[in-house]
Amino acid sequence: MVLLSKHHKCEAYADNVTKIFTAVEQSMAEAKKQMEAVNETN
Secondary structure (H helix, E strand, O other): OHHHHHHOOOOOOHHHHHHHHHHHHHHHHHHHHHHHHHHHHO
């Protein structure tokens, strides 16, 4: 994200970065749960 912000001359504010990473981590956790559920049924 930092490299992209520098490349596009955008500013990545700390609170926005934290929100983005929180959302990504939550999405990854949900995806992991779904994949584990699929694996349990197979």
